[in-house]
Amino acid sequence: MFAGRKFAAFLFDMDGTVINSIAAAERVWTQWAQRQGLDVGKFLPTIHGVRAIETIGRLNLPGVDPVREADALLQAEAADLDGILPIAGAVAFLKSLQPERWAIATSAPRELALLRMKAAGIPVPAVIVAAEDVTRGKPAPDCFRLAAERLGVDARDCLVFEDAPAGIAAAEAAEATVMVISATHGHPLQTPHMAIASYDGLGIAIDDRGWIAPSPELAAA
Numbered sequence: 001m002f003a004g005r006k007f008a009a010f011l012f013d014m015d016g017t018v019i020n021s022i023a024a025a026e027r028v029w030t031q032w033a034q035r036q037g038l039d040v041g042k043f044l045p046t047i048h049g050v051r052a053i054e055t056i057g058r059l060n061l062p063g064v065d066p067v068r069e070a071d072a073l074l075q076a077e078a079a080d081l082d083g084i085l086p087i088a089g090a091v092a093f094l095k096s097l098q099p100e101r102w103a104i105a106t107s108a109p110r111e112l113a114l115l116r117m118k119a120a121g122i123p124v125p126a127v128i129v130a131a132e133d134v135t136r137g138k139p140a141p142d143c144f145r146l147a148a149e150r151l152g153v154d155a156r157d158c159l160v161f162e163d164a165p166a167g168i169a170a171a172e173a174a175e176a177t178v179m180v181i182s183a184t185h186g187h188p189l190q191t192p193h194m195a196i197a198s199y200d201g202l203g204i205a206i207d208d209r210g211w212i213a214p215s216p217e218l219a220a221a
Contacts, residue, residue, distance in 0.1 A: 002177065002194070006211040008153035010097060011144055011176065014106035014113055016048060016163035016184045018090040019120040023083045028076045032069070036061055049164025051107045051137035074109050084119040087183045089199030094123050096204060101212060103127035103151055105143040105160075107167075127151055139169035144176055159214070168193065179214070 015021045026044055033043045038059075047055050052070040094102065103125050106113050110130035117124055127150045134142040141155070148155035160171035163181045168191065171178045180195035182188075189195070196202065205215045 002159075002214065004213065005177065006207060006213045007159040007177065008101075008157035008211055009148065009151045009159075010102045010161065010212060011147050011155075011158050011171075012094075012102065012104050012161045013049070013163060013167045014104050014108060014116065016087075017161050017167075017181045018087055018094065018104070018122055019084060019116055020087060020184050021084045021116050021120075022048075022184055024080045025077060028073060028080055031076075032073060036064070049107060049138055049162075049166040051131045052109075053131075054137050074112055077112050078115055081115060081119040084116055086120045086122055087181060087198060089202065091121055091123065093199040093202060094125075097212070098206070098210060099126050100151065101210060103129065103147040105129040105147040107131055107137055107143075138164075138166040139173065141170050141172075141174035144171055144174040148174075148176075159212075165189070 012018050015025065025047065029044060029047050030040050033040045052073050053066045056064065056069050057066040104113070106129070108116070108130060109132055110128065113128060113130050114124065127147055129143045129147045129150070131137060134146060136142045144158070144160055145155045148158050155174040155176050158176045159179055160174070160176040161179050161181055162168045162171055163184060168178055168180065178193040180189065180191050180193050182195045182197050201216055203215045205213045
């Protein structure tokens with residue numbers, strides 16, 4: 001896997017990558033889109049992997065304040081945690097990592113991220129970069145670069161786990177290596193990157209420096 005490469009740290013997106021929150025998120029966004037008179041079927045695919053304020057802002061809806069609407073959506077999403085589950089194998093895989101060697105970089109606000117991780121039983125890392133921590137959201141590379149910086153490593157030495165096109169583009173822009181998680185994809189995602197459907201069967205090998213290599217062979221050990 002990755003031709004024997006080792007990484008200084010692993011950086012994870014959250015929604016769709018370590019947890020499955022699609023049902024909850026789409027319930028809330030569907031109601032919002034209906035109130036705005038949007039075509040829900042066309043709109044929903046655009047919400048994933050991007051900060052709410054940017055999703056709303058690029059619509060340029062007359063009379064709609066993206067900041068106010070994003071805040072309202074945060075409260076609605078925080079109140080709807082039904083059906084939020086971990087991606088298969090994610091909990092055990094994250095617990096196998098050294099705390100100083102992994103972080104979450106999400107487009108969700110910190111409050112919502114913590115609620116969803118708790119609902120899914122996902123361990124909370126020491127480093128979380130959330131929506132409010134960066135000026136530019138994905139597909140800009142800022143969140144991954146900041147997460148790497150807070151871990152004391154270079155983003156170019158990191159493996160990023162992502163599921164959404166905006167996040168993949170952000171990781172590429174940060175010059176990180178990318179692993180695509182396809183667990184929540186309804187349709188195949190065309191990507192040049194390695195893709196796995198779950199963390200089941202994925203283990204790690206750690207060298208003397210603490211650098212990590214994904215190792216499918218170790219997972220069954």
